[in-house]
Amino acid sequence: xxxxxxxxxxxxxxxxxxxxxxxxxxxxxxxxxxxxxxxxxxxxxxxxxxxxxxxxxxxxxxxxxxxxxxxxxxxxxxxxxxxxxxxxxxxxxxxxxxxxxxxxxxxxxxxxxxxxxxxxxxxxxxxxxxxxxxxxxxxxxxxxxxxxxxxxxxxxxxxxxxxxxxxxxxxxxxxxxxxxxxxxxxxxxxxxxxxxxxxxxxxxxxxxxxxxxxxxxxxxxxxxxxxxxxxxxxxxxxxxxxxxxxxxxxxxxxxxxxxxxxxxxxxxxxxxxxxxxxxxxxxxxxxxxxxxxxxxxxxxxxxxxxxxxxxxxxxxxxxxxxxxxxxxxxxxxxxxxxxxxxxxxxxxxxxxxxxxxxxxxxxxxxxxxxxxxxxxxxxxxxxxxxxxxxxxxxxxxxxxxxxxxxxxxxxxxxxxxxxxxxxxxxxxxxxx
Amino acid sequence: xxxxxxxxxxxxxxxxxxxxxxxxxxxxxxxxxxxxxxxxxxxxxxxxxxxxxxxxxxxxxxxxxxxxxxxxxxxxxxxxxxxxxxxxxxxxxxxxxxxxxxxxxxxxxxxxxxxxxxxxxxxxxxxxxxxxxxxxxxxxxxxxxxxxxxxxxxxxxxxxxxxxxxxxxxxxxxxxxxxxxxxxxxxxxxxxxxxxxxxxxxxxxxxxxxxxxxxxxxxxxxxxxxxxxxxxxxxxxxxxxxxxxxxxxxxxxxxxxxxxxxxxxxxxxxxxxxxxxxxxxxxxxxxxxxxxxxxxxxxxxxxxxxxxxxxxxxxxxxxxxxxxxxxxxxxxxxxxxxxxxxxxxxxxxxxxxxxxxxxxxxxxxxxxxxxxxxxxxxxxxxxxxxxxxxxxxxxxxxxxxxxxxxxxxxxxxx
Numbered sequence: 144x145x146x147x148x149x150x151x152x153x154x155x156x157x158x159x160x161x162x163x164x165x166x167x168x169x170x171x172x173x174x175x176x177x178x179x180x181x182x183x184x185x186x187x188x189x190x191x192x193x194x195x196x197x198x199x200x201x202x203x204x205x206x207x208x209x210x211x212x213x214x215x216x217x218x219x220x221x222x223x224x225x226x227x228x229x230x231x232x233x234x235x236x237x238x239x240x241x242x243x244x245x246x247x248x249x250x251x252x253x254x255x256x257x258x259x260x261x262x263x264x265x266x267x268x269x270x271x272x273x274x275x276x277x278x279x280x281x282x283x284x285x286x287x288x289x290x291x292x293x294x295x296x297x298x299x300x301x302x303x304x305x306x307x308x309x310x311x312x313x314x315x316x317x318x319x320x321x322x323x324x325x326x327x328x329x330x331x332x333x334x335x336x337x338x339x340x341x342x343x344x345x346x347x348x349x350x351x352x353x354x355x356x357x358x359x360x361x362x363x364x365x366x367x368x369x370x371x372x373x374x375x376x377x378x379x380x381x382x383x384x385x386x387x388x389x390x391x392x393x394x395x396x397x398x399x400x401x402x403x404x405x406x407x408x409x410x411x412x413x414x415x416x417x418x419x420x421x422x423x424x425x426x427x428x429x430x431x432x433x434x435x436x437x438x439x440x441x442x443x444x445x446x447x448x449x450x451x452x453x454x455x456x457x458x459x460x461x462x463x464x465x466x467x468x469x470x471x472x473x474x475x476x477x478x479x480x481x482x483x484x485x486x487x488x489x490x491x492x493x494x495x496x497x498x499x500x501x502x503x504x505x506x507x508x509x510x511x512x513x514x515x516x517x518x519x520x521x522x523x524x525x526x527x528x529x530x531x532x533x534x535x536x537x538x539x540x541x542x543x544x545x546x547x548x549x550x551x552x553x554x555x556x557x558x559x560x561x562x563x564x565x566x567x568x569x570x571x572x573x574x575x
Numbered sequence: 576x577x578x579x580x581x582x583x584x585x586x587x588x589x590x591x592x593x594x595x596x597x598x599x600x601x602x603x604x605x606x607x608x609x610x611x612x613x614x615x616x617x618x619x620x621x622x623x624x625x626x627x628x629x630x631x632x633x634x635x636x637x638x639x640x641x642x643x644x645x646x647x648x649x650x651x652x653x654x655x656x657x658x659x660x661x662x663x664x665x666x667x668x669x670x671x672x673x674x675x676x677x678x679x680x681x682x683x684x685x686x687x688x689x690x691x692x693x694x695x696x697x698x699x700x701x702x703x704x705x706x707x708x709x710x711x712x713x714x715x716x717x718x719x720x721x722x723x724x725x726x727x728x729x730x731x732x733x734x735x736x737x738x739x740x741x742x743x744x745x746x747x748x749x750x751x752x753x754x755x756x757x758x759x760x761x762x763x764x765x766x767x768x769x770x771x772x773x774x775x776x777x778x779x780x781x782x783x784x785x786x787x788x789x790x791x792x793x794x795x796x797x798x799x800x801x802x803x804x805x806x807x808x809x810x811x812x813x814x815x816x817x818x819x820x821x822x823x824x825x826x827x828x829x830x831x832x833x834x835x836x837x838x839x840x841x842x843x844x845x846x847x848x849x850x851x852x853x854x855x856x857x858x859x860x861x862x863x864x865x866x867x868x869x870x871x872x873x874x875x876x877x878x879x880x881x882x883x884x885x886x887x888x889x890x891x892x893x894x895x896x897x898x899x900x901x902x903x904x905x906x907x908x909x910x911x912x913x914x915x916x917x918x919x920x921x922x923x924x925x926x927x928x929x930x931x932x933x934x935x936x937x938x939x940x941x942x943x944x945x946x947x948x949x950x951x952x953x954x955x956x957x958x959x960x961x962x963x964x965x966x967x968x969x970x971x972x973x974x975x976x977x978x979x980x981x982x983x984x985x986x987x988x989x
Binding site: 459 | 590591592593594595596597598599600601604625633634635639643644647650652653654655656657658691692693694695698707723726727729730837841842843844845846852854855859861862863865866868869872873874875876877878879880881882
C-alpha cells in the first residue's frame with residue numbers, strides 16, 4: 144500500500160482547541176524547584192564578573208580551573224576506538240563481567256577473604272547514584288521481611304542531598320538522620336553518632352560514607368570506625384557504604400577503602416555503592432558498581448537474580464563505554480599504575496589547596512578556627528560559613544558555594560586562592 | 576558457656592538474605608544464555624532482537640564508526656551532562672520522530688529528555704504518569720506486547736490492562752477486536768501503541784486503520800503512549816515508520832513518546848534513548864521538564880554521554896545523516912529479504928501451511944504462529960533458539976541458515 148503524504152496542519156476548530164485543553168493531563172503539574180547544586184552552577188555561568196569562582200558542584204578542576212580527562216583515560220579510549228573487534232552489543236543485565244569483578248577488588252582488596260570465599264557479587268550501575276538505587280530497591284523488596292517500606296533508613300546529618308531522594312523514591316517511608324557533623328567543634332560528633340545507632344531499631348539501614356564524607360569532608364578515624372562497626376554488629380544494623388571518592392581522598396586506594404575492608408573482615412554483610420565518576424574522571428559515562436558482600440555464597444545467586452529483575456525495569460542493561468575504560472585500566476598492571484598516579488595527582492592538588500587556604504586564613508588572623516580545612520579530607524570542606532555569609536560570598540564576591548557552607552576544594556587554584564581567602568575573611572568579619 | 580557458643584554460632588550463620596527467593600530467568604535474555612551453552616554447530620539464535628549481518632555477526636554501522644572518529648578528534652571533557660541530557664541530542668531526537676517542520680517543535684510545546692535507551696525512556700514515562708496522571712492508574716497494552724512493558728509499568732505503580740491486537744487465526748491484526756476493546760477503555764486511561772514494527776508480532780496497522788484508531792482514541796479521551804524502538808528499521812524509511820506518531824499529533828493527541836536508538840543505530844550497549852512529552856504549550860512543557868528532572872535524579876542522576884554524542888553527531892552532520900539513512904535501509908532490506916527467503920524455503924520443503932504472515936509482518940520480529948510444544952521441539956531437535964510465544968528475530972536469519980531454519984520449522988509443523 145502507498146503511504147499518504149505528510150499530514151498538513153489541521154484546521155483547529157473550536158472543538159479541536161477544546162479537545163486539546165481537555166486532553167492536557169499536565170495542566171496541574173507544578174514547576175519543581177531545580178536541584179540546588181546544578182542551579183548554583185547555572186547561576187555561576189550567567190555571572191559575568193571577572194573574578195567569579197565556582198566552588199559548587201563536585202568535579203575535579205586543574206590549577207587552570209579546567210576539567211581534567213585523566214591521561215590514562217585518554218590512552219585507553221584511543222585503544223578502545225582503534226579496536227575493530229569491539230562492537231556496541233548489549234552488555235549482560237548485570238554489566239560487563241571484567242568491570243564488575245575488578246571494580247569490587249578495588250574496594251575490597253585483591254586478597255579479600257570475602258572474594259576468595261566467593262561471598263561477593265556485583266551489579267554494574269549508572270554511576271554511584273545507580274548503585275545506590277539498585278541497592279535501595281532491593282532492600283525495600285527483600286530486606287527485613289518483604290516489601291517492608293517501614294524499615295528505617297539512617298543517613299548522616301548532613302549528607303549528600305540525593306541520598307534522601309534515592310531511598311524515598313525506592314519506597315522507604317522512614318528516612319532519619321544520624322548525628323554526624325558537630326558544627327560547634329567543626330568535627331565528627333562521634334558520641335551522637337554512636338548514640339543514634341544504639342537507639343536505632345534493629346535491622347535499620349545505615350548509609351555510611353566510606354571516605355571523604357560529602358559534604359563535610361570529615362571522616363571517622365580508624366579507631367572510631369572500629370567503634371561504629373561494633374555497634375552495627377551488636378544492634379544488627381545493615382551497612383550500606385557509599386564509596387564515591389576512593390583514592391581521591393588520601394591519594395591511596397588502600398587507605399581510602401580501610402573502613403569497608405575492616406567491616407568485611409568483621410564478618411558483616413554489606414552493600415557498597417561505588418562510583419568511578421571522580422577517581423576516574425568519568426563523570427558523564429555513569430560508571431558505578433554495587434558490591435554485595437554476604438555471609439555465604441548460596442544466598443547471593445538468589446539476591447542477584449532479584450537485582451536483575453530490578454535492573455531490567457529501570458535500564459535493562461548498563462552503558463558499556465565507561466565500564467570498558469575502567470575494566471581495561473584496572474586489569475592491566477601498567478595502566479593500573481598509571482591510573483594510581485593520576486589519582487594521586489588529583490588528591491595532591493586538593494591537599495595543597497587545603498594547606499594553602501588554611502595558612503592564608505591564619506596569616507590574616509581571620510576570626511574562627513581553621514584547623515578543619517586541613518583535617519577534613521576529599522573534595523569538599525564544610526567551611527562553617529553560615530547562610531548569610533554564604534549569601535555575601537555569592538552576591539558581593541561572586542564566589543559560588545552551597546548554602547551549607549560546603550566548598551569544592553577543586554575550585555580553588557593558585558590563581559584564585561588569595562581572592563577566595565580574602566573574601567572568606569571579609570564575610571566572616573562583616574557578616575554575623 | 577555452651578549456650579553462649581550456641582548463640583554465637585546461630586548469630587554468625589544468620590544472613591539477611593536467607594529468605595530471598597530465586598527470581599525467574601528473563602524469558603528473552605534467558606534464550607541467549609541457553610543458546611550460548613549449546614554446542615551444536617548449526618545452532619541459530621533467534622531470541623533477542625539485535626541485528627546481525629548476513630554472516631550472523633553484530634554490525635557496527637559505518638556512520639557510527641565515522642562519528643566516533645570525529646568525536647575523538649574533538650578532545651571533549653567528561654563533565655556531567657545535565658539531568659535531561661545532551662541538548663543537541665534531545666533536539667535531534669525529537670526532530671527525527673516528529674519531522675523537522677513539526678508545529679510542536681516550532682512552538683516549543685514539547686520536552687524531550689535523554690534516557691537510558693528505550694527501557695529507561697519507558698520507565699521515566701511510567702514514573703511520570705504514575706505521579707502526575709493521577710486521574711487514571713491503568714495502562715492498556717496491546718495483546719501481546721513486549722514482555723518488559725508489564726513489569727516496567729507495574730514497578731512504576733501502574734496497573735496493566737490489555738486490548739486485543741494480534742489475531743492468532745490470521746497471524747495478523749485483529750482490527751475489529753482492537754476497536755471493540757478500545758471503545759470500552761475508561762476515559763483518560765493510558766493506551767500504549769507501538770509506533771511501528773510491533774514487538775513481538777511484527778503486525779502493524781495500515782494507515783487507514785491507524786486513522787480509525789486515532790479517532791476512537793480521541794473519542795475515548797485516552798492518553799497515548801507511543802513506543803517507537805524501530806524507526807527506520809521497519810520499512811527502511813524513517814518518515815514512513817514515524818507516520819502514525821506524526822498523524823496522531825497532527826490530530827490533536829498530546830502524546831508521550833519513547834524512542835530507542837539501540838536498533839536503528841546499532842547502539843545497543845550505549846543506551847541511547849529519548850522520552851518526549853507533547854504539551855499544551857511551552858509553559859506547560861517547562862513545568863513538565865522540571866518534574867522529569869526530579870524523577871530522574873534519584874535513579875541515576877544524569878545520563879551517559881557516549882552514545883548520545885554518537886547519535887547526535889550522526890543526526891546533526893548532513894553527510895553522516897545521509898549515510899545513516901542508507902545503512903538503516905540496508906538493514907531493513909536484508910530483513911525483508913530474509914522473510915521472503917524463509918517463506919520460499921518453507922514452500923520448497925513442501926509445507927502446505929499458509930506462511931504469508933511472515934512477509935506481511937514487518938520489522939525485526941516475526942510471530943511464526945508456532946505453538947510452545949513446537950518451539951520446544953525446534954530448540955531441542957534443531958538447536959533453534961526463540962521465545963516460547965513463537966517469536967523469532969528475523970535479524971538472526973541469514974542466507975546461510977535460512978534453509979536449515981525452514982527445514983526445522985517444517986519438520987515441527989507438518
